[in-house]
Amino acid sequence: MSLTRRSLLGLMSSTLLLPLLPQAARAAGPGIDLIILSDLHSAYERMAELLLAVQARVAAASRPQVILFNGDLFEAGNVAAVRSGGEADWAFLSALAKLAPVVFNLGNHEADLDNDLAHFVERARAAGVTVLSNIKDKRTGKPYAESGATLAAGDMTLRIAALATNALGTYPKATREMLDIPQPVDWARENLPGLLKAGDVNIVLSHAGVVPDRDILPMLPDGTLVVGGHDHLVFTHEAGNTRYVHSGSWGALLTVATIAAPGEAARIEQIAIDRGGPSAPELKAVIDAVLAKHLTAEDRAVVARTKRPFTLLETARFTAAAIAEKAGADVGFIGHTSFGTGLPEGDVSRFDYNAAVRFEGKIMKAQVDAATLAVLLARCNQEGDIPLAARTGDYLHAAPAPAAGKELYVIACNDWSAINRKSYFGREDLAFTEVPDLKLKPLVIEALNKA
Known part of the structure; x- marks a missing residue:
């Protein structure tokens, strides 16, 4: 009723x-x-x-x-x-x-x-x-x-x-x-x-x-x-x-x-809920029909191959590390909700890839001292039993762990994180500049195919 x-x-x-x-x-x-x-x-x-x-x-x-x-x-x-x-x-x-x-x-x-x-x-x-x-x-x-x-x-x-x-x-x-x-x-x-x-x-x-x-x-x-x-x-x-x-x-x-x-x-x-586990047959039939009708050859094209499945968190940390490596930075950062799900094992179609890495974006860099970097990292990787008072909501994933002993560090992130630096990094005084000719989605695909 x-x-x-x-x-x-x-x-x-x-x-x-x-x-x-x-x-x-x-x-x-x-x-x-x-x-x-x-x-x-x-x-x-x-x-x-x-x-x-x-x-x-x-x-x-x-x-x-x-x-x-x-x-x-x-x-x-x-x-x-x-x-x-x-x-x-x-x-x-x-x-x-x-x-x-x-x-x-x-x-x-x-x-x-x-x-x-x-x-x-x-x-x-x-x-x-x-x-x-x-x-x-x-x-x-x-x-x-x-x-x-x-x-x-x-x-x-x-x-x-x-x-x-x-x-x-x-x-x-x-x-x-x-x-x-x-x-x-x-x-x-x-x-x-x-x-x-x-x-x-x-x-x-x-x-x-x-x-x-x-x-x-x-x-x-x-x-x-x-x-x-x-x-x-x-x-x-x-x-x-x-x-x-x-x-x-x-x-x-x-x-x-x-x-x-x-x-x-x-x-x-x-x-x-297991991906690929038992499913409701009526809805599975609808989804299969929708995908068959609406995915193009480009959507189905294999863009990367993985040796194992990646969880959402593993995908996010891999992406942060890939940003750092490609941008020549010490640490890479990217927001948690930039990711939907993890990556499947084996062939990864463009459709599946886009469900994992949701948004395209530019790559931005900034230089910070060691003390500032420590403060930034303290806000990141908020998995596990984090007190509510310490949670920032949509948080940043950061990788890899920075080498110790440096006075200055280069950080890199996607442009959404840089634009919203106050909510993500907790401060507005980070002077980001764009890395020319570098986009998020292609660099992650490149890193996956090298892994």
């Missing part, structure tokens, strides 16, 4: 009351499972595998299931997604909606394939998905969707609030002039008290990123589940009974948060 367009238009408040879950599901067991997805980015190499994992989870469940999708279904760098209008992505989202209620928070890539966010909202609602966002349409002055929803599950009430990143430069260029996005912390301070309520199960879907989320967490009722996104991270932070969880990107993980009762801490489970 879903709300009609007429009833949606008739809502006067900022919250949306969702229909009850089916009686059989509500009576099946105590608590609730929240299946968390985020930052999928048209991950065709894992999407059917991810769907099968969700299907299996729902089929085996003894308690109500709700699917929370925290933004970024699409990826403009996936040429098959672009050329097909996201046929496989929409099939995935529609399949989810047939399994359990789906609540979707708009990310910064929902307009990648169609630059009008209103079109995404309309189509997702037609598929039975509840769309939430705090983004307003500048053309009308009205929100693209409600910023909160209330859902009854068993004997519990779920209150779900959603907010977006206001980093306008991460949205498609043609979309930016249509968007009015509030500063996340200010918006949270003003709106979350009215959307959340002590005594209910409180959930915040934030695609704002770690830095604003860190300031929002102390505002929340204890026991809130905060689902983070945008930065493509994997971690869980505990504060009292509140849980702040990031589920990575590109379908590499399925995260499930189980909440036994309002105010109680969510139990977090994360399941790895």
Whole structure:
């Protein structure tokens, strides 16, 4: 059951009351499972595998299931997604909606394939998905969707609030002039008290990123589940009974948060999704057909060969080291979200390569003293158990380790990292200059073929 367009238009408040879950599901067991997805980015190499994992989870469940999708279904760098209008992505989202209620928070890539966010909202609602966002349409002055929803599950009430990143430069260029996005912390301070309520199960879907989320967490009722996104991270932070969880990107993980009762801490489970593992046959058939129809000979051309598969982190460190070597620098740097997934073993097609190294860019160099380099490196390679206070969100990968004993060092990075040096490097006084005739993607391919 879903709300009609007429009833949606008739809502006067900022919250949306969702229909009850089916009686059989509500009576099946105590608590609730929240299946968390985020930052999928048209991950065709894992999407059917991810769907099968969700299907299996729902089929085996003894308690109500709700699917929370925290933004970024699409990826403009996936040429098959672009050329097909996201046929496989929409099939995935529609399949989810047939399994359990789906609540979707708009990310910064929902307009990648169609630059009008209103079109995404309309189509997702037609598929039975509840769309939430705090983004307003500048053309009308009205929100693209409600910023909160209330859902009854068993004997519990779920209150779900959603907010977006206001980093306008991460949205498609043609979309930016249509968007009015509030500063996340200010918006949270003003709106979350009215959307959340002590005594209910409180959930915040934030695609704002770690830095604003860190300031929002102390505002929340204890026991809130905060689902983070945008930065493509994997971690869980505990504060009292509140849980702040990031589920990575590109379908590499399925995260499930189980909440036994309002105010109680969510139990977090994360399941790895194997590339090329068992998959949902219907969606796999759609993906195969899309790739067969829309990939050209150039897309399928082998650009590199690997002797083993590379994880995302290995791909990122390899790239940073390749930047340093090609630019004649001591250390190379590149941002974490410049990468989608890792590299497969053996022949790497241009299509697969573009899923790993997402963006093209110029290469920039700067000179720093040893003390400055030490400060820069302290912000990098933020994997593992990093305290929330030390996290910068989308962080830099750095490689190789610099030789000791030098007074001055040359560093190199892609131009996006240099342009956004304040957020990545933590300072604005780095004097970068462009390395002539050097681009990121070709240099990494060259390094892979030498390895």
